Amino acid sequence: MLSIIDKYILKRYLATFAMMLLLFIPIGIMVNLAEQIGKMIDNEAPLNEILMYYLNFTIYIGSLLFPIFLFLSVIFFTSKLANNTEIVAILSSGVSYGRFLRPYLIGATIIAIIMFFMTMFIVPQASIGFNEFKFKYLKRGKQDRITNNIFNQLNETDFIYVSSFDPARQLGHNFTYERFNEDNKLDFKISAVNIRWVEKDSNYRLTSYVKRKMVGDSAILESKRRLDTLFTFKIDDLTPVSYVAETKNLFELDQFIADQKRKGASNINTYILVKYKRWALPLTAFILTIIAVAVSSVKRRGGMGVNLAFGILVAFVFIFFDKVFGTLAEQSGFSPLLAVIIPNVLFGLLALYLLQNAKR
Template identity: 40%
Template sequence: MLKNFLVTFLFTLLILIPIAIAIDIAEKVDNFLQHPNLGLSEIVNDYYINFTIYYTNTFMPLALFLAVILFTTKLSNNTEIIAINNAKVSFVRFLYPYFVGATLVTFLSLLMNHFVVPNSSKTRKKFEQEYLASNTQQQEFKFVNDFSLQLTDSTYIFIKSFNTDNNSGYDFTTEVYDGLQLKSKLVADYITFNPKDSVFSLTNWRLRKLYDKRDFISSGNKIDTLFNFTPKDLIYKSALSQEMPSPELINFIDVSQKRGVKNLNAYLVELHKRTSLPIASYILTLIAVCLAFRKRRGGTGVNLAIGVGLMFVYVFLLKISEVLGAVAGVNSLLYVWMPNMMFAIVASYLFYHARK
């Protein structure tokens, strides 16, 4: 049973992936033709290989769900489940091969979600920004406006505008506090980052140090200094979280929280989703078996219709939970796991009746 079940799962997955690739090619062929220097090997190696990795991981729970319905319906139509029941095999024991297969898929999906897909997404996202993104989307990642950041417990920076493409900005301010008391303030008209030596160059700078009885004020045309941040730390876009392996993403969230970044829920949603979606394989497997183990009039078609309908409901709830979980001030963990909890209740109800 396990062997045939996994074969059905791979077959279902291999059907879904070419469909996704064909649809994507139809949508983006005009974009490819707009770049005469873009070769076929670059499209395949930089984009579609990574596209396949991403959607293979995305379709795993769906393919598993459909595979369980197809395989179990086939067993039911061939009256093999009746023979298993007559042999006094319990429903729990009947589920063993399914959950062994679901465990294999879950571990593979966890590995891909936390490590493989983020690294693959870096290359895919870079290709999309260079060849497929509109000018508006490119500008969104290029400029950072009205940004503030807490570097340490006592040091804060403020930037009016920063261009992450050429690593330069204007209206830069850094303030150092001792508790609530301002100790120094450095202001510059322009700031430039040199990635070779990680040094910031400040142009038209003015420094004011505050003491108990007097202030010290100095200024100059240009000065090189070090700060505990890089231009990458200025970009807080939820799409960037998809490019970070989980250890890097956890470290990024931890550092950002210490720096006083107000809303990191979009990053927390991405982190929690990498675990919740693979774990959903167990819940969806149980629901699929409970729906398909009984022989129905209409056979595979009815079971598939019910299964696809439930998958649409699950994906719909998943998208809603992601949007709501990214809102500031809410518990992102609870929202991300909410579709799993709701479907776990449905699975428990179906299991209770199926076992009888």
């Protein structure tokens, strides 16, 4: 049963967080629009697509900044409580610091649940429109995927390779398809100078096609100048877009990662990192809430300004650690799980230390 104090603090918690979102997201939209309006005009982006882009932008960017907005919100309104000596009055009435912390944890739970469902189901859909618009109008001509030396394992026996891939033309160069038998010996090998997806015919067109079929110790060769055929893979499977993991919901992402592991994808750590960050986000809400309360619940000579300055510093340090370990996981053999755990453990320990000092 919530007491009057619980309801008061919880109301301030949620209201301040909502105010932060309503205040800063429109500012972000205006800054982005001022920066990108020239490219939108030059590339003739339709108005309806621009409006949809900024709807997706609001969801996508808002989800990334959720923890920071939450952190600053708690510091802001808790500092006001401390400056008005409301916290002193609450604790002097016999309420323990742990009991005083309860409405904050309830608020963090509500925000964490909202963040979980958004990042697992709503943000992936927004990410599709956000990134497609970005590469279509704002980064026109820049590739949104790896296009050179692409290797894929389709299943336990089949492997494909292209030296380069043009997603706009759906054309791959120096294509190779190999199948191995149960004894891990080559069954056949198909090679072609080019492979192109012909959408109107729903088939693949191979140029300078050569197939070598192994029969015992000999090989049977078959060659054609051009061959239209079918394969079990999709042309986009050669190289998914770089942001593909962001567009998958909770259930799709697990299946996608399993498929990419089976195919031997070289950038599998990037996809796994996205998964772990989504699961860690609710925990981050609790850690940052505790740090914010511990820092701002004590009345200081500098007032709210000192608390906000410290909060912004902590926020930037947290983002720095998150980016550094995320980059290590994406570009080296560093474990994606550790890349997510280490920043949260470090700041979790900081939260406990600051909480103990605040209690004293």
